[in-house]
Amino acid sequence: MPDTDLTDALRAAQQGDAAGFATLWRTHHPSVLRYLRVLAGDHAEDAASETWLHVIRDLQHFDGDHDGFRGWLFRIARHRGIDEKRRQSRTRETATPPTRTAPDAATQAAEGAATTWALTVIAGLPADQAEAVMLRIVIGLDVATTAGILGKKPGAVRIATMRGLRRLALHPQIRTREGV
Amino acid sequence: MRALHALLRALRTRRKHPETDPIATPDHPGLADLLDAARAPATPEELAGEHEMVAAFVAHRRSAARSERRRHAKARIRAVLVPATTGLALLILTGTAVAARTGNLPQGAQQHAHSLFSALGVPAPGTGTPTTPSPSRPGPRPSLDVTALTWCQAWGGADRPLSREDRRRLSKAAGGEKHIGKYCRDLHRSASASPSPSAPPSTPVTPSAPPTPAPLGPSDPVQPGLPATSEPVPTATPPSKPGRPTHTGKPTDVPRGTGKPSKSREPKKNTDKHNAGSPGVAAPTTDSAERGQPE
Structure with a gap:
């Protein structure tokens, strides 16, 4: 969808139009959810819901175009994801530690299995590299926006992205796919 | 081995052109697959929650509109109350001033007013209208x-x-x-x-x-x-x-x-x-x- 249409949808949503909001949600929710899967693991769904509730609450006061909205949305998502991760680590003391294993065959067969696998591999990176790869490469935000979201300098974002990609290239599962 | 080459090339490129980001479009097929998979179109599963979220949006808008109306009502009440209170305070002040000027305040208050505002013609207690x-x-x-x-x-x-x-x-x-x-x-x-x-x-x-009067008129x-x-x-x-x-x-x-x-x-x-x-x-x-x- 062109950016101008999305900006229109944003304006409509800010005026209280449910259809405009639905457009925004359909456009961005998958990205938010995938980013949060990398960031917060199993709690991604909760974190994504929290993110959108926050957006609903503050949308009226948001000032900017659609690009600005994307940056704002992922900044909120990051904070909610970190919150969820903290909650996760607090409950981990009692619960069994979550195992970061590759998805089983049944999941692989399901729709979106490749996506799930890819996200799992990216989530295996060090946190800063995983986030940088997700926002910069997978979601496609520019360096400045990514730097703003991660609270880093643009140079640091570039380095983290590069190191992340390099590390992914060395990943055994990717090396096996190399010849495919 | 090839990955190592890519790494070295990337490092070299970065040193030469810090602004370009060559790895963003990797020529590594496995990596490209991975990124494509991560970027794949949304699945129906991922979009399952649309109705709930839109409902939440509508509900929030409704309650926000309600509170907005309430705030407007409050503002209107304030708009009436403030001038009324000010007017009343002014009236009281004016009344007190007039009473002081004509010497009709209670004794103590009149004395006080006299000591403060004698220059404005506030009389001492008792000298005004009894x-x-x-x-x-x-x-x-x-x-x-x-x-x-x-x-x-x-x-x-x-x-x-x-x-x-x-x-x-x-x-x-x-x-x-x-x-x-x-x-x-x-x-x-x-x-x-x-x-x-x-x-x-x-x-x-x-x-x-x-x-005082005794000597004057014995x-x-x-x-x-x-x-x-x-x-x-x-x-x-x-x-x-x-x-x-x-x-x-x-x-x-x-x-x-x-x-x-x-x-x-x-x-x-x-x-x-x-x-x-x-x-x-x-x-x-x-x-x-x-x-x-x-x-």
């Missing part, structure tokens, strides 16, 4: 005769007009506005005929009153007493009612006025007024009453 509460507070309440007498003096042409309240009482005591003149005349006559009864109760109340026993009845505060008040003694000496039907200005404490305009009014009782009384009323 009020009923002030004599009643310090000691036994003087008889109606005395109070009415002071009213009569104020009504008949004292320096300040009679306050509305006192005027009402006076007219009530006289039995009507029209009878005030006659009532006052009768009162003066009876007071000068039997001057003593009003004096005793109030004399002890004011310590400063007796000494032959007149009434003189110190009468002013004291209406001036309970030890200020320079005694001379304010000196008109009385004069008529006590001559119980005629010219009961007022001539003696008053002689005490020199009163403002000049007062003196003039009384001198002009001295020839007759009826004429000055009505005249000054008319003059005093509209104020």
Whole structure:
């Protein structure tokens, strides 16, 4: 969808139009959810819901175009994801530690299995590299926006992205796919 | 091995062109697959929650609109309440100022106002229009005769007009506005005929009153007493009612006025007024009453 249409949808949503909001949600929710899967693991769904509730609450006061909205949305998502991760680590003391294993065959067969696998591999990176790869490469935000979201300098974002990609290239599962 | 080459190339490229990001479009097929998979179109699973979230959006909008309306209502109430309160406060302030100017505040407050705003013409307690509460507070309440007498003096042409309240009482005591003149005349006559009864109760109340007038008019026993009845505060008040003694000496039907200005404490305009009014009782009384009323 062109950016101008999305900006229109944003304006409509800010005026209280449910259809405009639905457009925004359909456009961005998958990205938010995938980013949060990398960031917060199993709690991604909760974190994504929290993110959108926050957006609903503050949308009226948001000032900017659609690009600005994307940056704002992922900044909120990051904070909610970190919150969820903290909650996760607090409950981990009692619960069994979550195992970061590759998805089983049944999941692989399901729709979106490749996506799930890819996200799992990216989530295996060090946190800063995983986030940088997700926002910069997978979601496609520019360096400045990514730097703003991660609270880093643009140079640091570039380095983290590069190191992340390099590390992914060395990943055994990717090396096996190399010849495919 | 190839990955290592890519790494080295990337490092080299970065050193040469820090702005370009060559790895963003990797030529590594496995990596490209991975990124494509991560970027794949949304699955129906991922979009399952749309209805819930849109419902949440609508609900929030509705409640926000409600609270917005409530805020508007509050603002409207404020818009009415603030001017009303301000107006009321102004009214109270103005009333107090007028009361202070005419000397109708309670004793203590009047004294205070006088010390603060004497430059603005706020009189000391007792020098303004005599009020009923002030004599009643310090000691036994003087008889109606005395109070009415002071009213009569104020009504008949004292320096300040009679306050509305006192005027009402006076007219009530006289039995009507029209009878005030006659009532006052009768009162003066009876007071000068039997001057003593009003004096005793109030004399002890004011310590400063007796000494001052005593040397001035030793032959007149009434003189110190009468002013004291209406001036309970030890200020320079005694001379304010000196008109009385004069008529006590001559119980005629010219009961007022001539003696008053002689005490020199009163403002000049007062003196003039009384001198002009001295020839007759009826004429000055009505005249000054008319003059005093509209104020």
